[in-house]
Amino acid sequence: MRGPWARRAAETFAVLAIGDAVIELVSPREHSLLWEAGPEGSRRIARFFAENPNLMRLLGAGQLAFGLWLALRQYREGWPPTG
Template identity: 70%
Template sequence: MWKRRMVETFAILTIGDGAIEVISPREHSRLWEAGPEAARKVARFFAENPGYMRALGAAQTGFGIWLALKQYEEV
């Protein structure tokens, strides 16, 4: 039971993060522009290319929904 709850919690977080990426890709990317230079470069890339961030967010949201629905299947 706890494993399913943890997976669903991860799915909820994934859906929310994906939605923010779709709604506000530049701002979301800039928020995470911190840490090692490699991580900052990735964040800058997505801030400069919001279409890619939106696509990633849509895929992430879809994955989160799929993952959440898997928790409701009969075992």
């Protein structure tokens, strides 16, 4: 079993993933364009997803599923937490 801080870190990551996924589902084009920065390769990827919002929504759905799985996994592993 992992320690409480590792489990808290995993849940924090899950919460961030879930929040990002919701934004991708609701506003995929604007979310993609917000990250159009940095090297040309990164900007190209952001533009690709902005031009293909349903692909961004699909990515968001996968990210949402992963975030929920990760968060719920914390509760199945030795609940309640100690320490």
